[in-house]
Amino acid sequence: MHETLKEFAALRRPRLLIRAARIGVPGYTRKAHLPRILGYGGTFKGAQAVRRLLDMETALNTQRRQSDASYSVARHVDVLIALMGEARLLRASHEAQVKASGIESFLRAT
Template sequence: MTDLDTAIAELNRPKLLVDAAHHGCHTYKRRRDLRRLLRIAIPRSPEDALKRLLPIEHDLERRRQMKTSAYSISRHVEILTAVISETMALRMSSRA
C-alpha cells in the first residue's frame, strides 16, 4: 500500500458529510472543479490531484473537529467530492 492509499484508507468522516460528497460526485467535472478548488493548473493525473487535495481535506477536518469559525462545510463537501471522484478515477486507471 502506498502512502496515498494509506491516507485515503484512513479517512473516517461523518456519514452525512460522506453522503453529501458522494451525491456531489454525480455532477463532478474534473476540469472545472479542480481549477476552482485548487486554483492552479489542473493536475495531470488523479494521483497528482489527490496529493494536492488530501492536505486541504485534512485541514478542513481539523477545523471541523475544533469547531473553528474558519470551517466551511460547503468547501469540505466540495473537496471531499473531489477526493472521492479522483480516487475512483485512480482505481479505474489502475485497472486498465
C-alpha cells in the same frame, strides 16, 4: 499511488459529510471542478491531485474538529466530492494499466 489510495481509504469522517459528498460525486467533472478547488494556476492529475486534496481535506477536518469560525461545511463537501471523484479516476486508470500490461492474465495463468 497505492499509499495515497490507502490513506484515502482510511479516512473516517461523519456520516453526514460522506453522504453529502457521495451525492455529489456523479456530477463531478475534473475539468470543471478541480481547477476551482485546487486553483487555476496549476495542472494536477492522478496521484498528485489526490495528494493535494487529501492535504486540503485534512486541514478542513482540523478546522471542523476545533470549531474554527472560518470552517465551511460547503467547502469541506466540495473537497470531499473532488477527492472521491479523483480517487475513482485514479483507481480506474490503474486498473486499465494493469489489464493493458497483461499482468493480470499472467498472474491468473501461474
